[in-house]
Amino acid sequence: MKYNIVDDLWYTEKHEWARREGNTAVIGLSDYAQDKLGEIVFVELPEIGAEVEAGKGSAVIESVKAVTDLYAPIDGTVVEVNEELIDRPEAINSDPYGAGWVYKIEIKDEGQLSALMDRQAYEKYVIGEEEK
Amino acid sequence: MRKSKALLFEMSHAGRQGYSLPSCDVPEKPVDELLPRKLQRCEPLDLPELSEGEIIRHYTGLSTRNFGVDTGFYPLGSCTMKYNPKINEEAAVLPGFAYLHPCQPEETTQGALELLYNMEQDLIELTGMDRFTLQPAAGAHGELTGLMVIQAYHRQRGDYKRNKVLIPLSAHGTNPATVSMTGCEVIQVPGDERGLVDLKALKAVIDGTISALMLTNPSTLGLFEEEIEAIAKAVHEAGGLLYYDGANMNANMGYTRPGDMGFDVVHLNIHKTLSTPHGGGGPGGGPVGVKECLIPFLPVPLIDKKGEGFCFNYDLPESIGKVHSFYGNFGVIIKAYTYMRMMGAEGLKQASTDAVLNANYLMNLLKKTYHLPYDRTCKHEFVLSARREKKKGAGAGDIAKALLDRGFHPPTVYFPLIVEEALMIEPTETETKETLDAFAGAMEDIAKEINEDAEKVIHGPYHTVVGRLDEVRAARNPILRWNKEQQL
Numbered sequence: 044m045k046y047n048i049v050d051d052l053w054y055t056e057k058h059e060w061a062r063r064e065g066n067t068a069v070i071g072l073s074d075y076a077q078d079k080l081g082e083i084v085f086v087e088l089p090e091i092g093a094e095v096e097a098g099k100g101s102a103v104i105e106s107v108k109a110v111t112d113l114y115a116p117i118d119g120t121v122v123e124v125n126e127e128l129i130d131r132p133e134a135i136n137s138d139p140y141g142a143g144w145v146y147k148i149e150i151k152d153e154g155q156l157s158a159l160m161d162r163q164a165y166e167k168y169v170i171g172e173e174e175k
Numbered sequence: 176m177r178k179s180k181a182l183l184f185e186m187s188h189a190g191r192q193g194y195s196l197p198s199c200d201v202p203e204k205p206v207d208e209l210l211p212r213k214l215q216r217c218e219p220l221d222l223p224e225l226s227e228g229e230i231i232r233h234y235t236g237l238s239t240r241n242f243g244v245d246t247g248f249y250p251l252g253s254c255t256m257k258y259n260p261k262i263n264e265e266a267a268v269l270p271g272f273a274y275l276h277p278c279q280p281e282e283t284t285q286g287a288l289e290l291l292y293n294m295e296q297d298l299i300e301l302t303g304m305d306r307f308t309l310q311p312a313a314g315a316h317g318e319l320t321g322l323m324v325i326q327a328y329h330r331q332r333g334d335y336k337r338n339k340v341l342i343p344l345s346a347h348g349t350n351p352a353t354v355s356m357t358g359c360e361v362i363q364v365p366g367d368e369r370g371l372v373d374l375k376a377l378k379a380v381i382d383g384t385i386s387a388l389m390l391t392n393p394s395t396l397g398l399f400e401e402e403i404e405a406i407a408k409a410v411h412e413a414g415g416l417l418y419y420d421g422a423n424m425n426a427n428m429g430y431t432r433p434g435d436m437g438f439d440v441v442h443l444n445i446h447k448t449l450s451t452p453h454g455g456g457g458p459g460g461g462p463v464g465v466k467e468c469l470i471p472f473l474p475v476p477l478i479d480k481k482g483e484g485f486c487f488n489y490d491l492p493e494s495i496g497k498v499h500s501f502y503g504n505f506g507v508i509i510k511a512y513t514y515m516r517m518m519g520a521e522g523l524k525q526a527s528t529d530a531v532l533n534a535n536y537l538m539n540l541l542k543k544t545y546h547l548p549y550d551r552t553c554k555h556e557f558v559l560s561a562r563r564e565k566k567k568g569a570g571a572g573d574i575a576k577a578l579l580d581r582g583f584h585p586p587t588v589y590f591p592l593i594v595e596e597a598l599m600i601e602p603t604e605t606e607t608k609e610t611l612d613a614f615a616g617a618m619e620d621i622a623k624e625i626n627e628d629a630e631k632v633i634h635g636p637y638h639t640v641v642g643r644l645d646e647v648r649a650a651r652n653p654i655l656r657w658n659k660e661q662q663l
Contacts, residue, residue, distance in 0.1 A: 079595070084650035107646045108572070108589040110348075132651070 046169060047074040049140055053116065053156050054165035060140065061116040061156060064147070068156065070116060071144045072104065072135055075169050080106040083132045088124040089146055095119055097155055102145050104135070117155040119148030180641070183233060184657050187223035193230050221659065240640055242584055248610050249584040250537075252556045252599025253347065253395055253591075255425055255447035256584070262517060263450065263510035272509055277501040281486055288485035291502065292478050294512045295462075301515075301523070302424070302441050303434020304464030308473045309508055310499040314422060317442030317461030318353040318389075320474065323495045324465060325387050325416050325440060326357055327472040331493060337386040337415070343372050345394045345591050347422055359386055366593060370396045370549035378409050385415040392436065393423045393554035395591040395599070397534060407437025416440065416469075424448045425604075426531055426555035429524025439466045449511035458504035460511060474498045529604035530555040533611060537602050540615040544622045548594055556601035558594045564622065568629030571596040574621050576643060580636040581617040 052060040058076035061068045077083065087103035095101040100112035101121075124146045128134060135143035150156065160168060206215060225233075243249065249256040267273070275287055295307045311317040322340070329337045340354040343364045351361045362380050367373040372390070388410045392400045400406065407417050419438035425448040427433075433441045445460040446453040465473060475494045476487035518526065531554050538557040542550065545559040561571040569577075575585030575598075587599035602611060625632050634643060 082647040084647060105650075107650060109592055111592070 044166065044169075045173075046078060047140075048162055048166050048169065050162050052140065053159035053161065054168075055114065055116045055159055056168065057114045059113060059116045061159065062140075063150070063156060066150055067122060067147050068117065068119065068150050069144050069147050070101075070113070072113060072139055073165075074139050075172075077136050077139045077143070080104065080111065081108045082106055083135045086128040086132045086135070086145065088126070088128065089121045091121050091124060093121045095121060095148060105132075113145060115148075116159055117148075118151040120151075121146050122149050123147040182657055183223040183225060183230070184659075186225055186229060186233070189224060191224045191226055193225050193227035244605075247582060247584060248602075248606060248614055250586050250600045250602050250614065251584060252397075252558070252587040252601040253422065254453070254587065255422075255444075255555075255601060255603060256453060257425070257447060257450050257603050258605040259450055259452050259510075260514060260517065263513045266513040267506045267509045272505070275505075277505075282484075285484050287505065288478055288487075290509065290512055291505075292480060292485050294508055294515075295478065297512070297515050298443065298462055298464060300520075301428060301432070302421075302443070302464050303432030304438075304441055305434075305467045306470045306473060306477065307462050307464040308477070308498075308503075309460065309462045310474050310497065310503040311442065311461040311463055312499055312504055313446075313459035314420075314442055314444040314461045315349040315353060316498065317444075317463045318349055318418075318420065319356055320461075320463045320495070320498045321418055321440040321442055321465075322353055322357045322359070322387065322389075323498075324463070324469050324472040325418065326359075327493065327495050328416070328469055329386060331472070334414070336384050339384050340386050340418075341377065341380065341388040341410070341415075343390065343394065344593050345370070345396055346389065346391060347395060347420060350389045350391075350420060354389070364388075369551065370394070370398050370593075371400055371402065372406060374402050374405055374409070377406060381409055381413045381415065383414060385410065385413055387416045387418045387440075389418040389420055390438075391420040391422050392433070393426050393556075395423075396549055396558050396594070397423075397426075397553040397556035397601075398549060398551065399426075399554055403436045411437070422447060423555060426527055428527040429520065430527060434464075434466070439469060440464070445507065445511040450514040451507050451510045458507050460504050460507040462503075462508075476502070478502075526604045527555070530602075533602040533604060533606055534600070536608070537600060537611050537615060540611070541600070541618055544619050545598070555603075556599060558591065559598040559600065560594050561596040561598055564625045564629075565596045567625050569625045569632040571598050573633050573635070574598065574618075574625075576636045577621045577624070577632050578617060580638045581620070583614055583617055 052062050054060050054073060058073045060071050060073050083104060083106045085105040089095060089101050095115035097117050098114055101115040102113040104111050104113055125144050244256050244258050271286060275284055291309060294309060298307050311320045338359050339362050340359045341362050341364050342350045344366055354361045364380065365373050365376045390400065392403060394400060410417055416439040417437055419433035419441035421441050421443040424443055441464045442461050445451050445462065451460060471491055471493040472495055473491065474497050475491050476489045479486055479488045534553050534555050534557055538547065538553055541559060545561065546563050548560050561574055564570060564574065571588040575588050578585045589597055590599060591597060636642060
């Protein structure tokens with residue numbers, strides 16, 4: 044597998060990931076997404092307290108190739124944002140599951156999280172995308 | 176000299192002078208009498224000091240680095256880099272037009288009003304709409320005007336719940352931006368495996384809160400939305416209106432009209448379809464046409480026929496107001512009108528015919544080498560994918576750079592987003608078979624080079640004034656202005 048896909052994360056078909064931490068979830072972009080976008084030059088973060096809705100735009104990611112929405116994987120209220128990305132958006136490229144996290148939300152509905160893809164399912168999905 | 180990248184500031188020599196000012200022809204006064212001290216600059220202006228010859232060579236050198244349709248093939252898909260006939264320029268500088276003042280009384284500007292009136296009549300015929308405003312300054316401005324007209328229409332009917340606008344995934348980026356500007360919400364409509372609007376998915380998201388559907392036909396994939404009548408019916412039945420993004424109208428002239436397809440509002444990009452100059456920040460033109468029911472909401476003034484003459488009509492109480500000072504960019508409208516009159520109805524149809532023929536010819540040449548994701552007869556443009564090349568190490572952006580080395584302007588890359596590693600090619604109607612063959616040859620040559628030595632391709636271009644630029648650094652840390660301290 045060309046892309047790094049890690050355990051303990053939930054993935055979406057739009058290539059976001061969510062990691063559960065107690066009653067919150069950390070949100071970011073997958074390694075596949077950062078590779079397809081190319082070098083990221085700007086990130087527009089949501090505001091703390093903002094309500095995000097599953098499948099709706101919640102942050103904006105700009106690379107040299109394109110400007111794209113980061114869709115919220117699940118519903119929630121933003122409790123923290125990764126302000127490091129303002130000066131170092133490239134962290135999403137170099138460490139998408141670590142320093143490149145984008146924001147953290149308070150989970151509204153646990154069920155939404157487990158309805159997303161786990162590592163195995165997402166791996167299959169990415170292989171399918173590559174073969175298209 | 177031509178390769179020199181030095182800035183005027185860097186070429187400066189203290190005391191060198193390239194100007195001689197005439198002696199002052201009014202009595203001189205001390206600056207202090209004319210301007211209070213606090214408004215005066217204390218330090219001398221740090222202007223570069225050069226000889227006249229140096230300045231002339233500097234700017235002449237820069238001008239030779241321009242690349243335009245007048246110097247080479249420019250297949251920038253979706254942007255329509257169409258040839259600008261020189262007669263357009265001659266018409267626009269005719270003294271009777273060029274020396275007019277917009278505040279002149281109506282009776283002294285009858286010729287200009289007649290031209291604007293005739294232009295509107297021609298656009299009505301070309302598009303099948305009922306009236307036009309010529310005010311908007313460009314396509315995106317036209318979109319905003321059109322959506323404001325649509326919103327005004329709904330509100331006038333007491334229908335305040337319509338705050339959603341449907342946009343297909345293949346749309347130009349300006350469409351969602353326009354929707355945001357009007358305070359509405361964008362609802363994306365997915366495409367099907369043919370690359371067309373998925374009618375079923377569209378029907379699933381239509382409800383009583385839909386204000387409009389914005390559609391480009393043919394789409395940014397260069398494909399004609401064949402089910403447009405069913406699409407229009409579905410939107411209209413739910414009380415929504417149809418907005419036609421006229422970006423690709425140059426594929427349809429004389430064949431089909433947005434008005435006949437069921438659209439209620441249309442904007443035209445006259446720098447595309449009607450051959451006025453493109454880019455450089457304008458001035459541009461984005462006329463907006465509407466069906467009968469929307470006329471009351473158009474910007475004022477409209478230009479009406481009155482007896483033998485023409486007059487401004489400000490009597491539209493429900494108008495959204497003015498969207499441009501005076502009557503739009505008049506000079507650009509003269510150019511578009513000149514083009515339409517020079518071509519005539521048959522000529523405009525021929526332009527669309529040739530644009531479509533050229534695109535299909537080139538597409539069929541290039542699909543032998545590159546992946547064509549939507550392999551069907553196209554209109555004026557088509558989209559290849561460089562995903563196979565990307566896997567070998569060089570993608571769409573690298574192919575673009577390699578084309579520069581071969582004397583061609585690259586196509587649009589990485590758009591539309593629905594095609595991975597997109598190369599969006601629009602040859603336009605004016606190109607000859609020889610030019611298209613040469614371009615296809617260059618593209619084949621690049622594909623071969625990627626097979627043999629992708630590493631070489633990703634470091635190009637090699638023969639341009641500047642080589643591979645660091646686009647990432649430019650975006651992350653832009654230096655927008657020369658600064659003496661930075662140089663030291």
